[in-house]
Amino acid sequence: QVQLVESGGGLVQAGGSLRLSCAASGRTFSSYAMGWFRQAPGKEREFVASIDRSGTSTYYVGSVKGRFTASRDNAKNTVYLQMNSLKPEDTAVYYCAAKSGGGIYVGQTYDYWGQGTQVTVSS
Numbered sequence: 001q002v003q004l005v006e007s008g009g010g011l012v013q014a015g016g017s018l019r020l021s022c023a024a025s026g027r028t029f030s031s032y033a034m035g036w037f038r039q040a041p042g043k044e045r046e047f048v049a050s051i052d053r054s055g056t057s058t059y060y061v062g063s064v065k066g067r068f069t070a071s072r073d074n075a076k077n078t079v080y081l082q083m084n085s086l087k088p089e090d091t092a093v094y095y096c097a098a099k100s101g102g103g104i105y106v107g108q109t110y111d112y113w114g115q116g117t118q119v120t121v122s123s
Helices: none
Strands: 004-008 008-012 018-024 032-039 046-051 058-060 070-071 078-083 092-100 117-122
Touching: 004 046, 004 092, 018 032, 018 092, 018 117, 032 070, 032 078, 046 078, 058 070, 078 092
Parallel strands: 008 117
Antiparallel strands: 004 018, 018 078, 032 046, 032 092, 046 058, 070 078, 092 117
C-alpha cells in the first residue's frame, strides 16, 4: 500500500512558477514509476508527466513540454513537478500517482493516487 500526499499548489500569475511535491509512504517508493495528472473544471483528468523509478527517464504531454520538469528523490520518498511559464490553461487540480514497474506510463492505469492539489493561474 502506498499513500500519496501532494502539496505546493496555489494561486500564481501567468508566467510564474510553482513546484508541486508528492510525498509517498512506504519503504518501496523506488520500485514505483510516478505520474502527474491534472483535471480542469468540466474536463476529464489528463496525463501530464511520468518519471521512471530511477528518475532517469521522463515523458511529458506536449502542452507542458519545455515548461514542466518532473524529478524525484528516492531517499526522501518524494516526487516533484516544477512548473514554469505557467498559463491560465494550466489551471487544474494536480494529482500524483504511483505504478509498480520499471517503465514510463502515460495512461491512467496507476495503482495509487493522491488527493490532489489545486493550481490556479490568473491572467
